[in-house]
Structures are given as C-alpha cells and as structure tokens.
Amino acid sequence: MFNPNIINKTYTLGDYQGDTRLASNRFIILHESGNDNDKRDSQALLHEVQYMHNNYGSAYVQFFVGYMDGKAQVYQIGEPGYVSWGALTANPYAPVQIEFARTGDKQQFREAYRLYVEVARYYANAYGIPLTLDSGGNGIKTHQWVTNNFGGDHVDPYPYFAGMGITKSQLAYDLANGFDDEPEPEKKATINNVVTVTADYFKAFTTTNSKGVPHIGTDILSGTAWQSADILVRDKKAYFKIGNDTYIPQSVTDKAGKIVINYLDGYGVNAYNSKGQSIKDSNQVFKGGTSWATGEELFKVPNVGWCYQVSTDEYIPVKFQQGSGFKG
Incomplete structure (x- = not known):
C-alpha cells in the first residue's frame, strides 16, 4: 500500500x-x-x-x-x-x-x-x-x-x-x-460504514418521497447499528442508506455534528477550498479514522460536489465520511 x-x-x-x-x-x-x-x-x-x-x-x-x-x-x-x-x-x-x-x-x-x-x-x-x-x-x-x-x-x-x-x-x-x-487486515483497518442510532425514537426515511415522508413500519430503535451503503443529500443535509430505499438522517446517529474520515490507517484525504481547489498537503492532516467537527448543513463545492465544512475554507467530500459506502 x-x-x-x-x-x-x-x-x-x-x-x-x-x-x-x-x-x-x-x-x-x-x-x-x-x-x-x-x-x-x-x-x-x-x-x-x-x-x-x-x-x-x-x-x-x-x-x-x-x-x-x-x-x-x-x-x-x-x-x-x-x-x-x-x-x-x-x-x-x-x-x-x-x-x-x-x-x-x-x-x-x-x-x-x-x-x-x-x-x-x-x-x-x-x-x-x-x-x-x-x-x-x-x-x-x-x-x-x-x-x-x-x-x-x-x-x-x-x-x-x-x-x-x-x-x-x-x-x-x-x-x-x-x-x-x-496485508489485508491493514488495508481494511479504518474502512467503516457502520452508523449507530442515538435518537430515542424516530422513523427512517425513504426516497420514494423527496420531502422525506416517513416510511411506514420502519421504526428504528436507539442503540442499533446499521451498515450504510451510501449517503443521500437532501435539503443540504446527509442521510445514511441503511436498507433498500431506506435512509436515516445523520443528525440522529453517532456521526452527528462530525465527519469521521473513512480511509486507511496512516493515509489521508484531500480537502478543498470553496473554489474547488485542492488544498496542498491537506492529506497529511485529514488522516483515516480522525474525526472533525462540522455543521449539519452540507455545501456543494464546484467540480467536487457535496462536502462537509471542517473550517472556514476547508471542505471534505461526503464520500470520505464513515457510512458513505466508500471502501478505499
């Protein structure tokens, strides 16, 4: 590697x-x-x-x-x-x-x-x-x-x-x-797409309605962990895909208010500025497994796509969030 x-x-x-x-x-x-x-x-x-x-x-x-x-x-x-x-x-x-x-x-x-x-x-x-x-x-x-x-x-x-x-x-x-x-274990060390529910009680969401109408019969219990295959962005907010057409908002999971870099131990990802320009040597900072505070709202950066904001002018693509389905 x-x-x-x-x-x-x-x-x-x-x-x-x-x-x-x-x-x-x-x-x-x-x-x-x-x-x-x-x-x-x-x-x-x-x-x-x-x-x-x-x-x-x-x-x-x-x-x-x-x-x-x-x-x-x-x-x-x-x-x-x-x-x-x-x-x-x-x-x-x-x-x-x-x-x-x-x-x-x-x-x-x-x-x-x-x-x-x-x-x-x-x-x-x-x-x-x-x-x-x-x-x-x-x-x-x-x-x-x-x-x-x-x-x-x-x-x-x-x-x-x-x-x-x-x-x-x-x-x-x-x-x-x-x-x-x-070494296979090392390759997979921090690749993690599991999210854990932290809210006391809520309903999961489905993409069958762009407004996020609750999916009847899919109540999710607090403390349960789910494998997430993707992140859906709706109304500038992130939703983890935990089943076929079933999504839960990031705000009710253990990833609320943060991005946890989903990459290999010891390796990092690039951050971008608001113009979509890669920030030099940022991959030396945003290493696999590290956690960074961020707001609930996502930002669409030119030529990069939806991103989490981690500082005044530093943005990290949603694909590098744990729970995005990214596998390295």
Whole structure:
C-alpha cells in the first residue's frame, strides 16, 4: 500500500508555476520517459525530474517514479488535482499524471513498477476514479490511449513495459487488484460504514418521497447499528442508506455534528477550498479514522460536489465520511 509520506517534494513547482486550473476527476494518465539514455544513468530519475522542473513551461506531470540510490522512489512536480501538461487536450481531465524513468535492470524495474502502480491506485481512489485500464468512461489511461482518443503520436508505456516483461493485461490486473502481499487486515483497518442510532425514537426515511415522508413500519430503535451503503443529500443535509430505499438522517446517529474520515490507517484525504481547489498537503492532516467537527448543513463545492465544512475554507467530500459506502 502506497504511503504518500515517501513522496520527495524537493522539485515541486512553486505557487506561481504551472497550471492553476482544477482538473476534472476523470483520468489518471500513465507515461514513461521514452528516454533510452536513462538505462545507462544511475541518477536518471533525478535528472528527469530536474529537467521537467526546469522546463515545466513545455511539459510536466504530477509524479515521476523510478529506481535510484538502491530503492524505488517517487518525486512530485505538479500539484495533484490541478491540470498538468503531459497529454495534450486530455490534460484537463486528469488530476494526476505519472511518469516512469527507464532502467535496464529488470529487478530495479520491478521495484519501481510496483511503486508506480501503487501511486496510480492511491490517487485513483483519492479522486474517485475507477481502477480500469484504457477502457470506456473514466479510469486509468495510458498515453497510448490518449493518442488513440485525443490525438498525438505517443504509445507509452506499453512498448518499454513489454520489453521488461509487463504486458497490457498484467498492468491492467495489477492496477485493479494491487499486489498479493499487501496485508489485508491493514488495508481494511479504518474502512467503516457502520452508523449507530442515538435518537430515542424516530422513523427512517425513504426516497420514494423527496420531502422525506416517513416510511411506514420502519421504526428504528436507539442503540442499533446499521451498515450504510451510501449517503443521500437532501435539503443540504446527509442521510445514511441503511436498507433498500431506506435512509436515516445523520443528525440522529453517532456521526452527528462530525465527519469521521473513512480511509486507511496512516493515509489521508484531500480537502478543498470553496473554489474547488485542492488544498496542498491537506492529506497529511485529514488522516483515516480522525474525526472533525462540522455543521449539519452540507455545501456543494464546484467540480467536487457535496462536502462537509471542517473550517472556514476547508471542505471534505461526503464520500470520505464513515457510512458513505466508500471502501478505499
């Protein structure tokens, strides 16, 4: 499982560098450098990152992955969530694009490749993007797919990866499933979609009436716990889905007045400002399992959707609330 704390941010672009547009959360785009000289350069990753940082006006991506100094590493260049310049007219649809620095050593490649896949999976989950490869609709896309659908002439990363023993089908499988030695208990540590009723007595609600008319015969007792599969927003308030067309308001549960981050232990989620811009390094604060006070009213943030307000200008999407059905 990828830990974002390992990201090297030495060459991250400054506040007035790069694109200021917020990207649509549709694609994670995968690249590789295409530079065969990297195979003969033990510091290829660093040199690729330095070049991209110094020439960002021509092209840059959010992350560069490779093998250097005895281990697989990842550098950040662009800010996740914003448009970067690595895939022509597909750029506005990708909150994250990832490059790979070539190596000629297959063992080094395997270690860097694993990290590359973990980074892609982590950010796909963070932005609600499906873990599918080069298929229809939203998902993880290669530069080859961008060429086929948006134009250009790049075919990466397939030819180089194939030469190192990774086929398209293997890449698709790894992106969808991760790696077998990921400890399953740790992966599920704080993923929790159970809500507990705290009100003395009330009726559950159903979506058959947009006004929230009580669903006859579904009285819910205080102290009972329910698995919630989704959050419905009605009149700017949250309702947990506890059954087929049956909802209970957040205000009568143990989540009243707060958001409890539904994510993996040690990992965090991005907060956004009222303009829909991702707040830098906020995922270092809003970690899985942490609880944050919030009002009963939800806010619809541009390009993000319904969110909880956790400070004057910090908003967290409802999908990251325990009880949202989100599974990481």
